[in-house]
Amino acid sequence: MEHIDRTPGIQLSESEAAAEARRIIEGLYRSEPAPEPIPTSYRDTSPNTPTAAAPVAQEGRPPMSQRATDLSGLMLAGSVASLSVGGATSLVLYTLGQVDPVTLAVGAAGPVALVLAVGSLIRSVGRAKQDMHTEHHHHYQGGVVQNTTHVDQTTKGVFANTRNQVRR
Template identity: 85%
Template sequence: MEHIDRTPGVQLSESEAAAEARRIIASLAEPEPAPTPTSYRSTEPNAPGTAAPVAQEGRPPMSQRATDLSGLMLAGSVASLSVGGATSLVLYTLGQVDPVTLAVGAAGPVALVLAVGSLIRSAGRAKADAHTEHHHHYNGTVRQETTNVSSTTKGLFAKNRNDVR
Protein backbone atom coordinates (compact mmCIF):
# COMPACT_ATOMS: atom_id res chain seq x y z
CA MET A 1 0.00 0.00 0.00
CA GLU A 2 1.35 3.37 -0.91
CA HIS A 3 2.01 6.11 1.61
CA ILE A 4 -0.43 9.03 1.49
CA ASP A 5 0.65 12.48 2.57
CA ARG A 6 -1.82 13.73 5.23
CA THR A 7 -0.39 17.19 5.73
CA PRO A 8 -3.23 19.69 6.29
CA GLY A 9 -3.92 21.85 3.24
CA VAL A 10 -2.48 19.27 0.75
CA GLN A 11 -5.01 18.04 -1.84
CA LEU A 12 -5.14 14.30 -2.59
CA SER A 13 -5.19 13.07 -6.16
CA GLU A 14 -8.12 10.95 -7.40
CA SER A 15 -6.21 7.70 -6.97
CA GLU A 16 -4.96 8.67 -3.51
CA ALA A 17 -8.46 9.66 -2.41
CA ALA A 18 -9.89 6.37 -3.70
CA ALA A 19 -7.19 4.37 -1.92
CA GLU A 20 -7.84 6.24 1.34
CA ALA A 21 -11.59 5.64 0.99
CA ARG A 22 -11.01 1.87 0.43
CA ARG A 23 -8.76 1.77 3.51
CA ILE A 24 -11.36 3.50 5.69
CA ILE A 25 -14.17 1.21 4.43
CA ALA A 26 -12.03 -1.89 5.02
CA SER A 27 -11.25 -0.80 8.57
CA LEU A 28 -14.99 -0.34 9.25
CA ALA A 29 -15.76 -3.85 8.02
CA GLU A 30 -13.40 -5.40 10.56
CA PRO A 31 -15.15 -6.43 13.80
CA GLU A 32 -14.35 -4.27 16.80
CA PRO A 33 -12.61 -5.98 19.69
CA ALA A 34 -14.80 -6.87 22.67
CA PRO A 35 -14.88 -4.10 25.26
CA THR A 36 -12.78 -4.62 28.35
CA PRO A 37 -15.00 -5.18 31.40
CA THR A 38 -14.77 -2.38 33.95
CA SER A 39 -16.74 -3.98 36.76
CA TYR A 40 -17.58 -7.38 38.21
CA ARG A 41 -20.69 -8.52 40.07
CA SER A 42 -20.32 -11.63 42.17
CA THR A 43 -23.14 -14.16 42.01
CA GLU A 44 -22.23 -15.71 45.36
CA PRO A 45 -24.62 -15.08 48.24
CA ASN A 46 -23.58 -12.57 50.86
CA ALA A 47 -22.16 -14.51 53.77
CA PRO A 48 -20.30 -13.13 56.78
CA GLY A 49 -16.56 -13.53 56.50
CA THR A 50 -14.10 -14.69 59.08
CA ALA A 51 -11.86 -11.60 58.98
CA ALA A 52 -11.99 -9.17 61.88
CA PRO A 53 -13.48 -5.74 61.14
CA VAL A 54 -10.95 -3.05 60.32
CA ALA A 55 -11.48 0.65 60.98
CA GLN A 56 -11.71 2.61 57.74
CA GLU A 57 -10.41 6.07 56.95
CA GLY A 58 -12.50 9.08 57.94
CA ARG A 59 -14.67 9.28 61.02
CA PRO A 60 -13.97 6.63 63.64
CA PRO A 61 -16.59 3.90 64.18
CA MET A 62 -19.31 4.93 66.60
CA SER A 63 -22.90 4.14 67.48
CA GLN A 64 -25.80 5.37 65.37
CA ARG A 65 -26.86 7.80 68.09
CA ALA A 66 -23.34 9.24 68.30
CA THR A 67 -23.23 9.57 64.51
CA ASP A 68 -26.58 11.39 64.50
CA LEU A 69 -25.50 13.75 67.27
CA SER A 70 -22.19 14.41 65.54
CA GLY A 71 -23.97 15.39 62.33
CA LEU A 72 -26.37 17.58 64.29
CA MET A 73 -23.48 19.36 66.02
CA LEU A 74 -21.71 19.94 62.71
CA ALA A 75 -24.86 21.37 61.14
CA GLY A 76 -25.48 23.61 64.16
CA SER A 77 -21.93 24.91 64.14
CA VAL A 78 -22.14 25.83 60.46
CA ALA A 79 -25.49 27.55 61.01
CA SER A 80 -24.29 29.53 64.03
CA LEU A 81 -21.09 30.54 62.25
CA SER A 82 -22.95 31.92 59.24
CA VAL A 83 -25.56 33.77 61.32
CA GLY A 84 -22.98 35.24 63.70
CA GLY A 85 -20.63 36.18 60.88
CA ALA A 86 -23.38 37.86 58.88
CA THR A 87 -24.59 39.80 61.94
CA SER A 88 -21.04 40.90 62.78
CA LEU A 89 -20.40 41.96 59.19
CA VAL A 90 -23.60 44.02 59.01
CA LEU A 91 -22.94 45.74 62.33
CA TYR A 92 -19.31 46.46 61.47
CA THR A 93 -20.26 47.77 58.01
CA LEU A 94 -22.84 50.10 59.48
CA GLY A 95 -20.25 51.41 61.91
CA GLN A 96 -22.51 50.87 64.90
CA VAL A 97 -20.16 48.54 66.79
CA ASP A 98 -16.42 48.60 67.28
CA PRO A 99 -14.34 45.39 66.98
CA VAL A 100 -13.84 45.07 70.76
CA THR A 101 -17.59 45.02 71.34
CA LEU A 102 -17.99 42.39 68.62
CA ALA A 103 -15.32 40.22 70.26
CA VAL A 104 -16.97 40.51 73.69
CA GLY A 105 -20.38 39.68 72.17
CA ALA A 106 -18.95 36.66 70.36
CA ALA A 107 -17.19 35.37 73.48
CA GLY A 108 -20.33 35.66 75.64
CA PRO A 109 -22.17 32.53 74.36
CA VAL A 110 -18.96 30.50 74.44
CA ALA A 111 -18.30 31.52 78.04
CA LEU A 112 -21.88 30.60 78.96
CA VAL A 113 -21.56 27.13 77.44
CA LEU A 114 -18.23 26.55 79.21
CA ALA A 115 -19.68 27.73 82.54
CA VAL A 116 -22.70 25.41 82.25
CA GLY A 117 -20.41 22.49 81.35
CA SER A 118 -18.20 23.18 84.36
CA LEU A 119 -21.26 23.39 86.62
CA ILE A 120 -22.54 20.03 85.38
CA ARG A 121 -19.13 18.40 85.85
CA SER A 122 -18.74 19.76 89.38
CA ALA A 123 -22.25 18.59 90.26
CA GLY A 124 -21.35 15.11 89.01
CA ARG A 125 -18.17 15.08 91.07
CA ALA A 126 -20.01 16.26 94.18
CA LYS A 127 -22.53 13.45 93.77
CA ALA A 128 -19.73 10.88 93.38
CA ASP A 129 -17.90 12.24 96.44
CA ALA A 130 -21.02 12.41 98.62
CA HIS A 131 -20.90 8.74 99.68
CA THR A 132 -18.06 8.49 102.21
CA GLU A 133 -19.50 6.00 104.69
CA HIS A 134 -17.75 2.59 104.94
CA HIS A 135 -19.01 -0.50 106.75
CA HIS A 136 -16.56 -3.29 107.57
CA HIS A 137 -17.50 -6.54 109.29
CA TYR A 138 -14.61 -8.70 110.51
CA ASN A 139 -14.26 -11.95 112.49
CA GLY A 140 -10.97 -12.18 114.37
CA THR A 141 -7.98 -9.88 114.87
CA VAL A 142 -7.79 -7.10 112.28
CA ARG A 143 -5.10 -4.53 111.56
CA GLN A 144 -6.40 -1.70 109.40
CA GLU A 145 -4.32 1.06 107.83
CA THR A 146 -5.73 3.98 105.89
CA THR A 147 -3.52 6.31 103.88
CA ASN A 148 -4.76 9.43 102.15
CA VAL A 149 -2.48 11.22 99.72
CA SER A 150 -3.51 14.62 98.46
CA SER A 151 -1.38 16.86 96.29
CA THR A 152 -1.81 19.89 94.08
CA THR A 153 0.42 20.47 91.09
CA LYS A 154 0.56 23.81 89.28
CA GLY A 155 2.69 25.02 86.44
CA LEU A 156 3.32 24.31 82.79
CA PHE A 157 5.96 21.65 83.38
CA ALA A 158 5.30 19.81 86.59
CA LYS A 159 6.22 16.39 87.88
CA ASN A 160 4.36 14.69 90.68
CA ARG A 161 5.88 11.85 92.63
CA ASN A 162 3.99 10.31 95.51
CA ASP A 163 5.86 7.53 97.26
CA VAL A 164 3.57 5.92 99.80
CA ARG A 165 5.08 3.21 101.99
Protein backbone atom coordinates (compact mmCIF):
# COMPACT_ATOMS: atom_id res chain seq x y z
CA MET A 1 0.00 0.00 0.00
CA GLU A 2 1.32 3.41 -0.87
CA HIS A 3 1.79 6.31 1.54
CA ILE A 4 -0.48 9.33 0.98
CA ASP A 5 0.51 12.87 1.95
CA ARG A 6 -2.08 14.18 4.45
CA THR A 7 -0.90 17.78 4.64
CA PRO A 8 -3.92 20.06 5.24
CA GLY A 9 -4.93 22.04 2.18
CA ILE A 10 -3.55 19.47 -0.31
CA GLN A 11 -6.21 18.02 -2.64
CA LEU A 12 -6.03 14.29 -3.32
CA SER A 13 -6.59 12.95 -6.78
CA GLU A 14 -9.58 10.69 -7.29
CA SER A 15 -7.47 7.52 -7.29
CA GLU A 16 -5.59 8.61 -4.13
CA ALA A 17 -8.87 9.43 -2.35
CA ALA A 18 -10.29 6.00 -3.30
CA ALA A 19 -7.12 4.25 -2.05
CA GLU A 20 -7.24 6.19 1.24
CA ALA A 21 -10.94 5.33 1.73
CA ARG A 22 -10.20 1.63 1.03
CA ARG A 23 -7.34 1.67 3.57
CA ILE A 24 -9.57 3.22 6.26
CA ILE A 25 -12.43 0.78 5.63
CA GLU A 26 -10.13 -2.26 5.63
CA GLY A 27 -8.59 -1.03 8.88
CA LEU A 28 -12.02 -0.90 10.50
CA TYR A 29 -12.89 -4.49 9.60
CA ARG A 30 -9.52 -5.96 10.51
CA SER A 31 -9.77 -8.98 12.86
CA GLU A 32 -6.58 -8.24 14.83
CA PRO A 33 -6.57 -5.29 17.28
CA ALA A 34 -4.88 -2.03 16.43
CA PRO A 35 -1.18 -1.87 17.35
CA GLU A 36 -1.78 0.55 20.23
CA PRO A 37 -4.90 2.26 21.53
CA ILE A 38 -5.49 5.84 20.47
CA PRO A 39 -5.44 8.21 23.45
CA THR A 40 -8.69 10.11 23.98
CA SER A 41 -7.57 12.42 26.80
CA TYR A 42 -4.45 14.05 28.16
CA ARG A 43 -3.54 15.06 31.71
CA ASP A 44 -0.72 17.54 32.25
CA THR A 45 1.02 16.56 35.50
CA SER A 46 3.61 19.34 35.49
CA PRO A 47 3.31 21.74 38.45
CA ASN A 48 1.54 25.03 37.90
CA THR A 49 3.85 27.99 37.57
CA PRO A 50 2.72 31.14 39.35
CA THR A 51 2.34 34.22 37.21
CA ALA A 52 4.43 37.22 38.14
CA ALA A 53 2.42 39.72 36.14
CA ALA A 54 0.61 42.52 37.93
CA PRO A 55 -3.20 42.54 37.76
CA VAL A 56 -4.66 44.60 34.94
CA ALA A 57 -7.89 46.56 35.26
CA GLN A 58 -10.59 45.07 33.06
CA GLU A 59 -13.25 46.84 31.06
CA GLY A 60 -16.52 47.74 32.74
CA ARG A 61 -16.89 48.57 36.42
CA PRO A 62 -13.63 49.97 37.83
CA PRO A 63 -11.87 48.12 40.67
CA MET A 64 -12.77 49.25 44.19
CA SER A 65 -11.32 48.75 47.62
CA GLN A 66 -12.96 46.24 49.95
CA ARG A 67 -14.42 49.06 52.06
CA ALA A 68 -15.97 50.71 48.98
CA THR A 69 -17.41 47.36 47.91
CA ASP A 70 -18.91 46.80 51.36
CA LEU A 71 -20.41 50.30 51.45
CA SER A 72 -21.82 49.84 47.95
CA GLY A 73 -23.57 46.65 49.03
CA LEU A 74 -24.89 48.40 52.13
CA MET A 75 -26.30 51.26 50.04
CA LEU A 76 -27.96 48.81 47.64
CA ALA A 77 -29.55 46.94 50.56
CA GLY A 78 -30.76 50.22 52.07
CA SER A 79 -32.29 51.31 48.77
CA VAL A 80 -34.19 48.03 48.47
CA ALA A 81 -35.47 48.41 52.04
CA SER A 82 -36.58 52.00 51.48
CA LEU A 83 -38.31 51.01 48.23
CA SER A 84 -40.43 48.39 49.98
CA VAL A 85 -41.34 50.73 52.86
CA GLY A 86 -42.23 53.56 50.47
CA GLY A 87 -44.24 51.24 48.23
CA ALA A 88 -46.20 49.83 51.18
CA THR A 89 -46.92 53.34 52.48
CA SER A 90 -48.05 54.50 49.04
CA LEU A 91 -50.31 51.47 48.66
CA VAL A 92 -51.96 52.08 52.04
CA LEU A 93 -52.50 55.75 51.30
CA TYR A 94 -53.87 54.99 47.84
CA THR A 95 -56.33 52.41 49.17
CA LEU A 96 -57.55 54.83 51.81
CA GLY A 97 -58.34 57.36 49.08
CA GLN A 98 -58.64 60.23 51.54
CA VAL A 99 -55.19 61.76 51.16
CA ASP A 100 -54.69 65.08 49.42
CA PRO A 101 -52.12 64.81 46.54
CA VAL A 102 -50.56 68.17 47.53
CA THR A 103 -49.96 66.87 51.05
CA LEU A 104 -48.30 63.74 49.61
CA ALA A 105 -46.06 65.85 47.36
CA VAL A 106 -44.98 68.09 50.26
CA GLY A 107 -44.34 65.04 52.46
CA ALA A 108 -42.26 63.37 49.74
CA ALA A 109 -40.28 66.54 48.98
CA GLY A 110 -39.50 67.27 52.66
CA PRO A 111 -36.69 64.71 53.14
CA VAL A 112 -35.14 65.63 49.79
CA ALA A 113 -35.16 69.33 50.70
CA LEU A 114 -33.60 68.51 54.09
CA VAL A 115 -30.77 66.53 52.45
CA LEU A 116 -30.11 69.34 49.97
CA ALA A 117 -30.08 71.96 52.76
CA VAL A 118 -27.62 69.94 54.87
CA GLY A 119 -25.36 69.44 51.81
CA SER A 120 -25.40 73.17 51.11
CA LEU A 121 -24.59 73.93 54.74
CA ILE A 122 -21.64 71.54 54.73
CA ARG A 123 -20.30 73.06 51.49
CA SER A 124 -20.57 76.60 52.85
CA VAL A 125 -18.79 75.62 56.09
CA GLY A 126 -16.02 74.01 54.03
CA ARG A 127 -15.65 77.18 51.94
CA ALA A 128 -15.61 79.36 55.05
CA LYS A 129 -12.87 77.19 56.55
CA GLN A 130 -10.76 77.63 53.43
CA ASP A 131 -11.24 81.39 53.47
CA MET A 132 -9.89 81.76 57.03
CA HIS A 133 -6.79 83.93 57.24
CA THR A 134 -3.90 82.47 59.19
CA GLU A 135 -1.59 85.47 58.82
CA HIS A 136 -1.43 87.99 61.71
CA HIS A 137 0.06 91.48 61.67
CA HIS A 138 0.89 93.25 64.95
CA HIS A 139 2.19 96.82 65.20
CA TYR A 140 3.78 97.94 68.47
CA GLN A 141 5.59 101.03 69.75
CA GLY A 142 8.22 100.59 72.43
CA GLY A 143 9.72 97.45 74.02
CA VAL A 144 7.45 94.41 73.61
CA VAL A 145 7.70 90.83 74.89
CA GLN A 146 5.43 88.46 73.01
CA ASN A 147 4.66 84.87 74.10
CA THR A 148 2.66 82.66 71.73
CA THR A 149 1.21 79.32 72.80
CA HIS A 150 -0.55 76.98 70.40
CA VAL A 151 -2.59 74.02 71.68
CA ASP A 152 -3.51 71.14 69.35
CA GLN A 153 -6.43 69.15 70.71
CA THR A 154 -7.54 65.81 69.24
CA THR A 155 -10.42 63.71 70.48
CA LYS A 156 -10.64 60.11 69.29
CA GLY A 157 -12.52 56.97 70.13
CA VAL A 158 -15.91 55.97 71.42
CA PHE A 159 -15.05 56.95 74.97
CA ALA A 160 -13.59 60.36 73.93
CA ASN A 161 -9.87 60.14 74.65
CA THR A 162 -8.65 63.77 74.42
CA ARG A 163 -4.99 64.65 73.94
CA ASN A 164 -3.61 68.17 74.18
CA GLN A 165 -0.28 69.07 72.62
CA VAL A 166 1.22 72.44 73.62
CA ARG A 167 3.71 74.15 71.30
CA ARG A 168 5.53 77.34 72.20
